[in-house]
Amino acid sequence: MAGSGRAHLRPEDETLLRVEHLNVEFPVGGGRVVYAVSGISFDIAKGETLGLVGESGCGKSTTGRAILQLPRPTSGSVVLNGVDLMELDGEGMREKRTDLQMIFQDPISSLNPRRTVGEVVAEPLQVWGPHDEDKQWDIVADMLEAVGIDPGVARYKRPHEFSGGQCQRISIARALVLEPELIICDEPVSALDVSVQAQILNLLEDLKAEYGLTLVFIAHDLAVVKNISDRVAVMYLGKMCEISETDEMYANPAHPYTQLLLESIPEPDPLAVLDDRAEIEGELPSPLAPPSGCRFRTRCPYADETCARVEPQMRRVSEDHYVACHHPLVPVDETEVQIDV
Amino acid sequence: MSERATGTAGNEPFLVVEDLKTHFTVPAGTVKAVDGVSLELRRGQTLGIVGESGSGKTVLSRSIMRLNIGGNVHTTGSVRYDGRELIGLKAKEMQSIWGLEMAMVFQDPMTSLNPVVKVGRQLTEHLRFHLNVSKSEARQTAIELLRSVKIPEPETRIDNYPHEMSGGMRQRVCIAIALACGPRVLFADEPTTALDVTVQHQILNLLATQQKERFMSMIMVTHDLGVVAGRADEIIVMYAGKVVEKAPTATLFAEMKHPYTEALLRSIPKIAQPKHSRLSAILGRPPDLINPPPGCSFAPRCPYAQQRCHEEKPVLSPGSTPGHQFACHFPVGTPEAREAFDRNLAAGLPVTLAAAGDSKVSDDDLVTSAGGA
Structure with missing residues (x-):
């Protein structure tokens, strides 16, 4: 891992978003720095859903926000449709944000309680037009309809009159109203009950098919991520461990961390064998002083001296499956090792 | 699973809950949070209580321990522990039960510890109170407890404040506190919901090993069927304050009868x-607990619901397998249920369409159809 490298990136003309060598660091006083995201690279093709998974503190939310330049990453590049967002000035970025939207974890607190639903969803249009109110309402009504909220009923109601699941639908309508290229979903279903979670996941799938959306789906629940993602990237302590087509990764995890994550999931099956071996010893090290070499080595059952010394690079396992590990669980293509500085 | 089941077969239930009701009086009326729940617990047994938010599972576990306090709480029914009736006991009298006989691990380890008291004192407080041990003895016991819940360097950790520990570590401390006086029943109320999946796995395994070592009983409250599937001997599914299905774990998964399960x-x-993969969502939301629907409380969201379900409350009755009980007029898997489902599908009921995998229906269709009916 936790490694660096760009072997897994696809040709630029096939992708909508390409993030390279992204670093996000937060100074915390006393000259100390939190290395939240360190040198990760990934890309997303148009119409694709990329799942970002990892434990809390692994930098998955920071990565999502860094794409939106909230806040600006320390270094690296974030290229959307050929434009490097890192090089845009404030006004340029403001205009570019119409192509990028976000859906947050807590649906109730992410809607202004004093505005009506009609106002909340129309707000982006207030800024970007059309400025004619009737035209705005037509667009808003279509969007509310699309997310399964009755526009006539909802227009003059306020967020507290809706359940958590309905508020999340309204947030989705607000994110869609400018027809963005890319939506970052930051744990959009974590705060919801399982029954409502299924509704929202189905809705996102439908909207994706209808509007050709490209999503970055951040979550800690691996089953949820598997359900919605075309590709999944596993993060650990600010680094990317493994990135792969979804079914391939869940069938053949190559990184020990991915395997441990998968073995930790409680399956709703009474016959599932409880495996005490699968326990990851210890906890996430501090991102103030990340371990040398592979960042996962302090908890990895396969770690040796090489892991402490050399940071693993992304290596190819199979078509669209890459792993950054010195001791991968499945054979990797040794010839493609590319050292990149 | 089977060996655990036989391990509990011979012994008599020591905790018997009968027709327990907990109602809260609020300005809008009476909230029937727990409405007539009965259960039994045997030595060494793990009981899982499953349901969505608002189904009353937390209130139930707190009612058994008599932790619901306030002038607007009305608890009736019976909770017999070793033959002793707990309902009606004063808080002072409950002190001999809390910690010694029953203990609870709460959901949020961030807020269930006192932030301004060192964990050592939080651990030794009830040891000193209940077991009348000296300060130094209590400290030694506390260190041993921290070691048994796998906290590294317990000798130094005992002098930490909660904020110096991670979430997983704090939950381990909460478990250590609950185990300190060797209770016979441990209530775990969503013990891993606030934790990461890897830490969740550690904590669940820790609870299981501690339970085995101490031959303790456990009531595990959770919304995640995955958490209880491999761990509980018996599962109770709650909906709107009532038990809708109750069965030994393997039976529940193999032949679930209630549409909600x-x-x-x-x-x-x-x-x-x-x-x-398309998920089958449940449309709508749990019913208003002040004015529950007259019939089955799940009927408005049930793909099998018929006229009878809206009018007549089903009662919890035994199924064909021993220990299996459910409250439903059209149990899943029966020909009547299949017929009811097909009839609803033909009639285009939104809940049935959604259960059949149609994505185009949403909560609003439900409101419209309910309004029209």
């Missing part, structure tokens, strides 16, 4: 399914 299980994304 079925819907709950089907709405969970599973690792074994390929990506983009």
Whole structure:
């Protein structure tokens, strides 16, 4: 891992978003720095859903926000449709944000309680037009309809009159109203009950098919991520461990961390064998002083001296499956090792 | 599973709850949070209580321990512990039960510890109170407890404040506190909901080993069927303050009878399914607990619901397998249920369409159809 490298990136003309060598660091006083995201690279093709998974503190939310330049990453590049967002000035970025939207974890607190639903969803249009109110309402009504909220009923109601699941639908309508290229979903279903979670996941799938959306789906629940993602990237302590087509990764995890994550999931099956071996010893090290070499080595059952010394690079396992590990669980293509500085 | 089941077969239940009701008086009326629940617990047994938010599972566990306090709480029914009736006891009298006989691990380890008291004192407080041990003895016991819940360097950690520990570590401390006086029943109220999946695994394994070592009983409250599937001997499914289905774990998964249990299980994304598998969502939301529907409380969201379900409350009755009980007029898997489902599908009921995998229906269709009916 936790490694660096760009072997897994696809040709630029096939992708909508390409993030390279992204670093996000937060100074915390006393000259100390939190290395939240360190040198990760990934890309997303148009119409694709990329799942970002990892434990809390692994930098998955920071990565999502860094794409939106909230806040600006320390270094690296974030290229959307050929434009490097890192090089845009404030006004340029403001205009570019119409192509990028976000859906947050807590649906109730992410809607202004004093505005009506009609106002909340129309707000982006207030800024970007059309400025004619009737035209705005037509667009808003279509969007509310699309997310399964009755526009006539909802227009003059306020967020507290809706359940958590309905508020999340309204947030989705607000994110869609400018027809963005890319939506970052930051744990959009974590705060919801399982029954409502299924509704929202189905809705996102439908909207994706209808509007050709490209999503970055951040979550800690691996089953949820598997359900919605075309590709999944596993993060650990600010680094990317493994990135792969979804079914391939869940069938053949190559990184020990991915395997441990998968073995930790409680399956709703009474016959599932409880495996005490699968326990990851210890906890996430501090991102103030990340371990040398592979960042996962302090908890990895396969770690040796090489892991402490050399940071693993992304290596190819199979078509669209890459792993950054010195001791991968499945054979990797040794010839493609590319050292990149 | 089977060996655990036989291990509990011979012994008599020591905790018997009968027709327990907890109602809260609020300005809008009476909230029937727990409405007539009965259960039994044997030595060494793990009981899982499953349901959505608002189903009354937390209130139930707190009612058994008599932790619901306030002038607007009305608890009736019977909770017999070793033959002693707990309902009606004063808080002072409950002190001999709390910690010594029953203990609880709460959901949020961030807020269930006192932030301005060192964990050592929080651990030794009730040891000193209940077991009348000296300060130094209590400290030694506390260190041993921290070691048994796998906290590294317990000798130094005992002098930490909660904020110096991670969430997983704090939950281990909470478990150590609950175990300190060797209770016979441990209530775990969503013990891992606030934790990461890897830490969740550690904590669940810790609870299981401690339970085995101490031959303790456990009541595990959770919304995640996955958490209890491999760990509980028996599962109770709650909906709107009532038990809708109750069965030994293997039976529940193999032959679930209540449509709510079925819907709950089907709405969970599973690792074994390929990506983009359609989930069957449950439309609508749990009913208003002040004015519950006259018939079955799940009827408005049930794909099998018939006229009878809206009018007549089903009672919890035994099924064909021993220990299996459910409250439903059209149990899943019976020909009547299949017929009812087909009839609803033909009539285009939104809940049935959604259960059949139609994505175009949403909560609003439900409101419209309810309004029209």
